[in-house]
Amino acid sequence: MASSKPSKDAPSPDQLPSLEELVEVLAQSVEEVFEAMLITITSRLEELDVPHDCVDEGMGQKEEGVDLEVEVTFSGALGGAVVLRCNHQGAEDIARGLLMMEEGELEFEEIKDALGECANLITGSMKSKALDPIADFSMGTPHVREASQDSRSKSHLAFELSSGVMSAELWIDDCEAQAA
Amino acid sequence: MNKILIVDDSSTMRKIIMRVLRQAGFKIDNIVEAANGVEGLKTLGENPDVALVLSDINMPQMDGIAFVKAVRTEHDKETLPMIMISTESGSSMVESAMESGANGYVSKPFTPDSIRDVLGTYLG
Numbered sequence: 560m561a562s563s564k565p566s567k568d569a570p571s572p573d574q575l576p577s578l579e580e581l582v583e584v585l586a587q588s589v590e591e592v593f594e595a596m597l598i599t600i601t602s603r604l605e606e607l608d609v610p611h612d613c614v615d616e617g618m619g620q621k622e623e624g625v626d627l628e629v630e631v632t633f634s635g636a637l638g639g640a641v642v643l644r645c646n647h648q649g650a651e652d653i654a655r656g657l658l659m660m661e662e663g664e665l666e667f668e669e670i671k672d673a674l675g676e677c678a679n680l681i682t683g684s685m686k687s688k689a690l691d692p693i694a695d696f697s698m699g700t701p702h703v704r705e706a707s708q709d710s711r712s713k714s715h716l717a718f719e720l721s722s723g724v725m726s727a728e729l730w731i732d733d734c735e736a737q738a739a
Numbered sequence: 740m741n742k743i744l745i746v747d748d749s750s751t752m753r754k755i756i757m758r759v760l761r762q763a764g765f766k767i768d769n770i771v772e773a774a775n776g777v778e779g780l781k782t783l784g785e786n787p788d789v790a791l792v793l794s795d796i797n798m799p800q801m802d803g804i805a806f807v808k809a810v811r812t813e814h815d816k817e818t819l820p821m822i823m824i825s826t827e828s829g830s831s832m833v834e835s836a837m838e839s840g841a842n843g844y845v846s847k848p849f850t851p852d853s854i855r856d857v858l859g860t861y862l863g
Contacts, residue, residue, distance in 0.1 A: 595848040657751050659758065673751040679797075680848055683826020687846075691830045698827065700748065700799060 570636050570694045578731060581689055585641065585729050586716055588684035592677065598656030604717035604724070625667070626650075626706035629674050631682040635696030638732040641682040644706050645674065648723025653677050675701035681727070741862050742769040742788050746779040746806065747795040747824065752847070756793060756824065763851035765862050776801025780809055789819065791861050793845075796825040796832050804836050811840040820861040824849070 576584070593600055628644040645653065647670075654665055654673035678701045690696045716727040743760070745753050753772050760767055771786050773779040775798045783789055792810070796803035803823055810816050823836045823844040833844050845857050 592848060595850070654751075658754060669751070672749055676749040676751040676755075679749070680826055683847065687827065687830070691827070695831050697832070698797060700797060 574693055575637055576689045576693075578729070581685070581731075582716065582729055584689040585681070585685050585727060588681045588688065589716065589718065589727050592680045592684055593656070596656050596677070596680070597659065598653055598677075599721045601719040601721065604719055627671065627674055627703060628706040629678040629701050629703045631678045631701050632699035633682060633686055633690065633696055634699075635690065636694040637690065637696070640699075640730045641678060641685065642728040642730060643674065643678045643681070643725060644728070645725045646706075646723045649720050649725045650674050650723065652720040652722050653725070671703045675703045741766055741790050742771065742786060743767055743862075744771050744773065744779065744782060744786065744789045744792045745794075746773045746776065746782075746792065746798070746803070748774050748798045749795075750774075752795065752824075759849065759851050759854050760858075763855040763858070765855075765858065775799055776803065776806030776809065779806050780814065783810065783814060783816070791858065792819060792821045793824055794821060794841075796823055796827060796836055803841075804832065804839050807836055807839040807841050822857055822861075 590600065592598075626644070626646045627650045628642055630640050630642045632638070632640040650670050650673075651665060654670040655661060657673045657676060658665075658669065679698075682698055686696055686698060716729075718725050718727075745756050747753050747756070757767075757770055760770075771782050771789065773782045776794075777800050779792070779794065779801075783792070794803045794806055798806075801809070803825070807821055807823075810819065810821065817840075821841045823833065823841045824847060825833060825836075825844060826847045827833055836844065842861075843857050845853055
């Protein structure tokens, strides 16, 4: 990418937002994007382990469907990724909100694409608020995949949606502990 | 006749843009779509009556910045209004897009009002 303007000077470590600050901004970004895209957040959950909890917490027999996760990386003075994980009902809630389709059949590819765009919006919002004012950062394109049973982890950003659930995680490169 | 070219790798976002344009009250007689800059150039060639382009910045194969440059230079369309749509408002990528010849940008997520404000200059 060509730019005639000089890039911002590399920030010192104390200029970078802390993990906690980034997680707070991530939570704000989720809520703002969902409000703008008419996706209902029924409640914040203390913790959620998608997709495991969807079966264990008595959310009903796991219906036919695929639990999804989407990752959007960011890089610059700080590198990492935002990962959203949904059970299949949560992914459908998100797709219906973005596409404004309260009823009707959704194709699996439509759901995946909508989830990717949702993650794109959330990561972009977080980046604009917390990272762009400090230094030059760039974002990757969303990668949507089936939620991994092996790599599931506790997340403190967890949301109950209209029919399903979603967790939002922030991964920072070279960080010993997962942020959220 | 206001024909608009929407260039975005997300089919979801293309649908959202179409919906918002109609909600904003624009008379869109015809909308054509492309999933990246390469397809955008091809679609532009096939539709010389496009009156305005809405393009994402972060796309595979050819990003929005390269797309704007190509439209301005290779396709010799210096006066075609090109508006960038991006999550990256205020970032260096938006600055680069403007320097490459874009006329303006709209931040995602956007509302009918924000679209109306930017596009009102170019479309009736």
